[in-house]
Amino acid sequence: MRVALFVTCVNDTLFPDTGRAVVRLLRRLGVEADFPRAQTCCGQMHANTGYRDEAVRLARRSVAALRGYDAVVVPSGSCAAMIREQYPGLAGSSGPFADAVAQVVPKTYELTEFLVDVLGVTDVGAYFPHRVTYHPTCHSLRGIHLGDRPLTLLRQVKGLELVPLPGAEECCGFGGTFALKNADVSAAMCADKVRAVLDTGAEVLCAADNSCLMHIGGMLGRQRSGVRVTHLAEILCSTETAGVR
Amino acid sequence: MSVTFLGMPAERPFPRNAARAVRDSQLRFNLRKATRTIRARRASVVAEAPDWAELREAGRAIKEHTLRNLDRYLVRLEEAVTAAGGHVHWAADGDEANRIVAGLVKATGETEVVKVKSMATQEIGLNEALHEQGITAYETDLAELIVQLGDDRPSHILVPAIHRNRAEIREIFAEHMAGWGRPAPGDLTDEPAALAEAARLHLRERFLKTKVAISGANFAIAETGTLVVLESEGNGRMCLTLPRTLISVVGIEKVLPAWRDLEVFLQLLPRSSTGERMNPYTSMWTGAAEGQEFHLVLLDNGRTGVLADEVGRQALRCIRCSACLNVCPVYERTGGHAYGSVYPGPIGAILTPQLRGMGSELDRSLPYASSLCGACYEVCPVAIDIPSVLVDLRARAPHPWPERAGMAAAGWVFERSGRLARLQRAGGRLRRLMPRRLPGPLGGWTDTRDLPEVPKESFRDWWDRTDGGRR
Amino acid sequence: MSSRDLILGRVRRALAGVPDVEITRAYRGPSDKPGDIRLFEERVRDYRAVVHLVDEPGVAERVARSLAERGARRVVVPAGFPAPWLAAADVEAVADDPPLSAAELDAVDGVITTCAVAIAETGTIVLDAGPGQGRRALTLVPDYHLCVVRAAEVVANVPDAVARLVPARPLTWISGPSATSDIELNRVEGVHGPRTLEVLIVT
Known part of the structure; x- marks a missing residue:
């Protein structure tokens, strides 16, 4: 099986640890992922801010880089949702771009989908001795319907104490450029999410999306709360002998 | 080009309105409490319906089919209402609808009308237009009464006074009821039951003597000419039943093809809006019922423009349940006034810019009043993909140069x-x-x-x- | 051009070349089975209405007790209401003939009716102005509504009710007493309609 890692521009640029964790985790499970070098950004920021032409150009680039693989693994619910939910609309009904999208879309998996549905693994042999809570993120939850896959994986992690997050399904207020255009509402939403996280008493907040974590983590950090944010992949990659870094 | 009026002036852009609203801690508290209450209620009665997904799909399809054959069904509705003794009027915009209604009221010789809560008449500013013609319109829905007495603006589709808590409502009643009719009892408390009782006493006399009523409608059945109004308090029944003349102002998208279609919408709407298995009262009448004089005013006011838009058209499926408002994290923190339209929340963010255009800074900012979290789409009983329409509108909005x-x-x-x-x-x-x-x-x-x-x-x-x- | 032609013209232009959509009705349609009386009882009670189950011979006595407990002296009785059901009640039966004015209706102690259809799943009674029900105002203005529901009138669900009703008649669907959720979205019973709804189910 030829597997491509679509690492996403946010992870590539700001959170390389997450990308490394995915590569190592998959390797441990016997999958050698390829990193198609031509990939950059899925175009979600442009599409969702109203820059359709730019989004179409980036979508074209992305499917060109990703086609031909048997599976594309994306460690971001949001970017996976962009490819699966929005690319068909951007590509139209016919032509080479539409063909490429039709090829790539059914093979695109968010990381936990790939682990649970394709590899059929729920215990990835991880060890992470911490109290952890999980934020499902909107696009993971309502966009691509990850369901309880992430929780199933987390429950198998040795040493990990999973605590439920009250109001988990509520948006953290990130929303891409929403956080800038409607900064006050975004911050108010984030403050409520932060309060919910702190109420759990967790040491670590994890999610399948670093952009939401960057948003929540930014406020947790500003408040000197001591709660760390970590992408789910980094927890799943951790073992008794080796952390990620 | 004329700009469609939606009951409120379009002023500051959404982010500035919102910034002010999120700093109002009383408002935040009121909204949080109210939206969370109703959210839980909706969730429990929806979970109880084993075929909710199928009802939702049928609701979507029936509405979409109706929109795609709207000319046919409007003509059919007109025929059926006329055959049943009603009169049908067509209004291309709000001004025309207001003129028609004012003319009909004047023809009765009356100067007072009672009103059932109606989004369409709020949208066209009917009360203000009637006032200019020397006609006083009395709102009879409890929340509308609170808004009217408080000289306030509605902030929610279903519960226009959702931004007010019981203490504020008590104050409004105590201070302003006397100016509109029977004063509030001197010992009025802020118990919801006492407040409801005060509204009952205040309006009782008016219901029994007023000769003309104005309503909207939730549904209008093309096949039979039947109009349907769902409500809770009985003020709707009072208005629809007692007065000699009834005038219903109804958006052209409210039509449903067949009587049978009600079996879908009478399940979808109550569970989605008030979170009940069924709302206390639903009235259905066909033409001139029980000897009443009945007028139906069919309102366009920008709707045909929305109908022409391939993506945005789905907004016309809306049955005004307000489930999307109640679940929206943005609405919960800003309230409805920030949206500068009688249609607030997620549905307002896609409906207002389509009806009114994106000429003002406010209307251009509305498609961005969302984090695209998708909760609105998930609860919508007619599956309006609000996030997709928002994204489509964003692509058409002019963007600032930086x-x-x-x-x-x-x-x-x-x-x-x-x-x-x-x-x-x-x-x-x-x-x-x-x-x-x-x-x-x-x-x-x-x-x-x-x-x-x-x-x-x-x-x-x-x-x-x-x-x-x-x- | 008339506004009618203008609007219909705009609609037709907007729809030029737009394909129709298929309607699938995979939801539960009419069950064509009798409604579950126990469920109906439970669902009516959920709205904080008063509910009694009685057998046919016990109706008159139950009606008399309900009216007595309410303290109702003058009660509107619509034409066609079964006379034997009122036989034991010590009340003045007020007829709507000639039609009572709104003020007169406001002055009575209550109204007693039958219904056209009742829905078990939602705890709803539907009046269609038929015999024993009268015109719509009769069950609206008085503050107390006593409704006698025969088991045969109870259907299972909303589609059953829609199938049974005649749209040309004025219909009133009643689910519990008048209520509002306009204050902090908490349900409060008792606004403009009858503040007390009492339902007798005849088994």
């Missing part, structure tokens, strides 16, 4: 992976120089949040240096 420049720059960088790699390396080298607070519009982030640390090495450089960790 943003255009930023997006163009980002697009240029992402156009070649080499450009991205060079930028990442530059960022890695300059990482210690990153300011804690960002300038200009980006400062909204750093006011309350730390920026993530820029790593020394990007993922792609790590991959190249280590051959994907194999070296």
Whole structure:
């Protein structure tokens, strides 16, 4: 099986640890992922801010880089949702771009989908001795319907104490450029999410999306709360002998 | 070009209205409490319906089919209502509807009318238009009464006074009821039951003597000419039943093809709106019922423009349940006034700019009044994909130049992976120089949040240096 | 051009070349089975209405007790209401003939009716102005409504009710007493309609 890692521009640029964790985790499970070098950004920021032409150009680039693989693994619910939910609309009904999208879309998996549905693994042999809570993120939850896959994986992690997050399904207020255009509402939403996280008493907040974590983590950090944010992949990659870094 | 009026002036852009609203802690508290109450109620009665997904799909399809054959069904409705002794009027815009209604009221010789809560008449500013003609319109829905007495504006589709708590409502009643009719009892408390009783006493006399009523309708059945109004308090029944003349102002998208279609919508609407298995009262009448004089005013007011839009058209499926408002994290924190339209919340964010156009700063900002979290789509009983319509409207909104420049720059960088790699390396080298607070519009982030640390090495450089960790 | 032609013209232009959509009705349609009386009882009670189950011979006595407990002296009785059901009640039966004015209706102690259809799943009674029900105002203005529901009138679900009703008649669907959720979205019973709804189910 030829597997491509679509690492996403946010992870590539700001959170390389997450990308490394995915590569190592998959390797441990016997999958050698390829990193198609031509990939950059899925175009979600442009599409969702109203820059359709730019989004179409980036979508074209992305499917060109990703086609031909048997599976594309994306460690971001949001970017996976962009490819699966929005690319068909951007590509139209016919032509080479539409063909490429039709090829790539059914093979695109968010990381936990790939682990649970394709590899059929729920215990990835991880060890992470911490109290952890999980934020499902909107696009993971309502966009691509990850369901309880992430929780199933987390429950198998040795040493990990999973605590439920009250109001988990509520948006953290990130929303891409929403956080800038409607900064006050975004911050108010984030403050409520932060309060919910702190109420759990967790040491670590994890999610399948670093952009939401960057948003929540930014406020947790500003408040000197001591709660760390970590992408789910980094927890799943951790073992008794080796952390990620 | 004429601009469609939607019951409120379009003033400041949404983010500025919202910024003020989120600082109002009383408002935040009232909204949080109310939306969470109703959300839980809706969730429990929806979970109880084993065929909710199928009802929702049928609701979507029936509405979509109706819209795609709207001319046919409107003509059919007109025929059926006329055959049953009603009179049908057509209004291309709000002004025309207001003129028609004022003319009909004047023809009765009356100067007072009672009103059932109706979004369509709020949208066209009917009360104000009647006032100019010397006709007083009395709102009879409890929440509308609170808004009217408080000289306030509605902030929710179903519960226009959702922004008010019981103490505020008590104050409004105590202070203003006397100016409109029977005063509030002197010992009025803020118990909801006492407040409801005060409204009952205040309006009782008026219901029994007023000769003309104005309503909207939730549904109008083309096949039979039947109009349907769902309500809770009985004020609707009072208005629909007692007066000699009934005038119903109904948006053209409210038509349903067949009587049978009610079996779907009488399940979808109550469970989605008030979170009940069934609302206390539903009235259905066909033409001139029980000897009443009945007028139906069919209202366009921008709807045909929306109908022409391939993506935006689905907004006309809306049955005004307000489930999307109740679940929206943005609405919960800003309330309805920030949206500057009688249609607030997610549905308002897609309906208002389509009906009114994107000529004002406010209307241009509405498609961005969402984090695209998708909760609205999930609860919508007719499956309006609100996030997709928002994104489509964003693509058509004019963008400010600094943003255009930023997006163009980002697009240029992402156009070649080499450009991205060079930028990442530059960022890695300059990482210690990153300011804690960002300038200009980006400062909204750093006011309350730390920026993530820029790593020394990007993922792609790590991959190249280590051959994907194999070296 | 008339506004009618203008609007219909705009609609037709907007729809030029737009394909129709298929309607699938995979939801539960009419069950064509009798409604579950126990469920109906439970669901009516959920709305904080008063509910009694009685057998046919016990109706008159139950009606008399309900009216007595309410303290109702003058009660509107619509034409066609079964006379034997009122036989034991010590009340003045007020007829709507000639039609009572709104003020007169406001002055009575209550109204007693039958219904056209009742829905078990939602705890709803539907009046269609038929025999024993009268015109719509009769069950609206008085503050107390006593409704006698025969088991045969109870259907299972909303589609059953829609199938049974005649749209040309004025219909009133009643689910519990008048209520409002306009204050902090908490349900409060008793606004403009009858504040007390009492339902007798005849088994």
